[in-house]
Amino acid sequence: MFTAPALPAPNALADPGFLASAAGESWIEALAENFPHTCYWRDRSDCWSLKSLNALAARIIDARYDGNAIEDAMEAEFPPSEPYQTWYHEVAPQMRSFLREADLDEDSEAINAIRYAWEDRAAERDDSSVTDLFASYDHCELLFRFSAERWLDDALVFSHRPWPQASELAVTANLQFALNNLGYTIGEFRKACGNRHPADRALSRHARRRRAPIISHEQLAEIIDNACSTSFLFCLYAIVPIPDLIALDLSRPVTFEKCWVATMDPINGTFFDVPTNEPVTVKPEDGRFLSGGHLRWSPENICGLHTPYYHASVRNG
Structure with missing residues (x-):
């Protein structure tokens, strides 16, 4: 299981300016590294139906003829996974002890500030593409x-x-x-x-x-x-x-x-x-x-x- 990086100082999260500081940015960067979010990740057991792939192909062809971006057309058919799922299932449980120590476990504004900072860094690190979902056997x-x-x-x-x-x-x-x-x-x-x-x-x-x-x-x-x-x-x-x-x-x-x-x-x-x-x-x-x-x-x-x-x-x- 991934673990949250240690804070640079006890109760650092209690400081309202921590996330905007150099130390806070470094900690968020480490958090995003330890808990990456991938918009497009294919499990080996995934299997797309011919009907769904035909619908995708129609969007690709239309985008080509209309001069639009292929990736945008494909994402309309296969939307990216939401970072909230990674946050809720993987990151948030690891944050509980830190938030409790800073007496912020009930402070939704502080929790959301950490979440949004992590989402931004995780998105910058994510180099996945909708094309990663498909292989030569699709x-x-x-x-x-x-x-x-x-x-x-x-x-x-x-x-x-x-x-x-x-x-x-x-x-x-x-x-x-x-x-x-x-x-x-x-x-x-x-x-x-x-x-x-x-x-x-x-x-x-x-x-x-x-x-x-x-x-x-x-x-x-x-x-x-x-x-x-x-x-x-x-x-x-x-x-x-x-x-x-x-x-x-x-x-x-x-x-x-x-x-x-x-x-x-x-x-x-x-x-x-x-x-x-x-x-x-x-x-x-x-x-x-x-x-x-x-x-x-x-x-x-x-x-x-x-x-x-x-x-x-x-x-x-």
């Missing part, structure tokens, strides 16, 4: 949706039929944008699946494939035909370590070392995926990141996924 669901639209419901692709089918998809700017990011043009898509629907409006004539195909024509048809919804969006999906997400700069290219391409209906809660054939690098202009915490139902919540299968790493570059 994962969240990370998605990258291929859409230039700000809002999810504006990013959807639609089917002309009451069921999803590649040959029946409406040919829209959203579809063109998503296909270009998957490595295909509208013309290649039409040829592969037999889609003959006219575009709902004039499409960009300058749109080009943004990369080599990351899934095959057969896989593309598979995720469309199994979308289980007549409206959905295309996205990349992986379950990544929280420290990886914290380290990302979303204004730079981001590489998924391994990921899955999925169709997802964020409104009605459907999800179907296939693996990509190689690492995928996305740029800010390719779309927008989101986590399971942004969604009413995350992919894991929708499908009951075996999460270790989807574990992957992400990095800038």
